[in-house]
Amino acid sequence: MHTLISQFWQLTFSGAVQGFIYILISLGYTMVYGVLRMINFANSEIFMVGTFATIVVSRDILGHQPNSGDLHGFTLIYSMLFCLIASMLASGITAVIVELVAYRRLRSRGTNRLAPLISAIGMSIVLSESVSLLTAGRATIAPEMLHKSSLFTVLGANIRVDQLLVFIVAPIMFFGLQRFVNHTRLGKGIRAVSMNEETAKLMGVNLNRVISITFLIGGLMTGAAAFFFETVYEATKFNIGFNIGIAAFTAAVLGGIGNIRGAFVGGLTLGLLETYASAVLGSQWKAITVFVVLVLVLLVRPNGLFGEAIQQSRV
């Protein structure tokens, strides 16, 4: 308890950073759930692919090494941009492939709801095991691009430059996505499908295209989260997606799965709660605290804090 009070602002800041990463990943769950009413089980592996894409690009294409020192100036900016785009694309394309392989055929045949879930589980095993074979199951260290120096201190909290980057860029991406869903033609299509698939089809929405694009956008956001994760933690492994995927899914449910604004609130709440809980109870209990809070929230509000459905994201 003492740690919580004495380092409150420090914890709040790192919790928020963690929360922003969760928000971006949980968009991969929540968008797909909004249009398909199905859990995108492979999203944790889509995240994992993004982390590896970041490392492969910075290490093998740009030639940075874990010990080659920090980057500065122009090199730093273009390296980071390049990695971010690569990570987003890799995750986005993986997500589209997952939709094609695991969902499309089953969806068009209108089967029971569990069959796509199992085939998505199958896809996620395939993805993580392929990467495990390629990396021999070992952890991979990312080259340090951004020196983790503390920039300034606010209310006793050290603001680190990598965390500040997440703190600024992640919300921008989130609000960009929200604008896209609310103000573009494609976004309108996505909202229409999430409201009523049949009617949307009758109104001339190309269902397959909208669903592919939803997966793509979810993947792009998850990929961005993967890049941010690598900037802060600088290591990955074939099974890294598992725990963070569960956390992000919990965040999506906490806010009301299928609801974009809910993902924001859910992710932020979860990130903060996790950080506070590990300060008070010790980090080994943080997962339990999160689940207990989730259960309590669901008991009071069975549809999450903000209720279901993407269409409600219009403010």
Add this chain to the structure above:
Amino acid sequence: MSTKNSLRNFNIRDKGAAIWSGWNRFQRTSFGIAMILLAGALPFAGNYSFSNFLNTPISNFADVLVYPVGMFVLMSLGLNIVVGKSGMLDLGYVAFFAIGAYTMAICGKWTDLNTWEILPLGIAFAMIAGVLLGIPTLRLRGDYLAIVTMGFGEIVRITALNTQKIGGPNGMANVPNPPSIHTPVGVLDFNIMTPNSFYWFVLILILLTIWMIRRLSVRRPGRAWEAIRQDEDAAELMGVPTLKYKIWSFTLGAGVGGAAGVVYASKTLYVSPDAFTFNISVLILSCVVFGGIGNIWGVVLGGVFLAYLPERIRFISNARQLVFGLTLVIIMNFRPDGILPRKKREKLHAPAAESGAK
């Protein structure tokens, strides 16, 4: 195209049911006994040249039959009560398995009780956990229930991991084996050298579970579950006490998981939190859906196949999980209702419930 379609619509279950309904009581009984004897003789299959293709490389065939095959079939049957019969998605089934296993380990080490006395205890604890979890959470529906049960599974595992008194991350070693049973034909020993006795014991548990499910299916609880699965609101309106029967289904499923846990702990003599990860829940659920959700024989087949496959292909040790994943994707794409789907009749009557909230 036509061959593809006929393959898609080919339903072994209906063919089997047609043959079965043509039989008289004597034929049915003798077929049942023959199948049970065949299942009982399975551990010896590895010894004969005509059946040794079944043998698993690296691990002992009879051991594989107990864990994972027997355990997975037992747990799949238990989970099938929850997911298949009453249509609730449970992603934390491993919690009940863990509770059973830890009951065995704690009571076996700290008290004088033997496995046969702990078995009902383990079942009871798992069922109590099922009720305690069920009362608050079964008001939730669909995917919210899924995440809460998943959370429960993780809570149980993390609690075991962080409680030093029951070994923490190291788990508990030296769990006692079950005592020998004296039968008229000889003594049935239970130790590391006799996987066959464990297999027969699991087989008996599986048969009991199948018997229980079949009895319940045609009685009030079974009908209530069926109504809840097809349309929960309609069932409630027709006067089915849905919450009560959902809790019952959850609790019975939990009890079966607890029984599996007790046997597991006294077979492997060692329990640790690593054995009760979320992956096991997913695997069991895969067994249920893969084999044919809601259909007992499909679930048994799914459990046997998915537990046996990774052991059988251990020679490609590194890629076996990959092959496992591919198998899941391919089979679900071509047979989305599982290998042995449930009766077509039920589906014709409930197209809306089957396609879910889509």
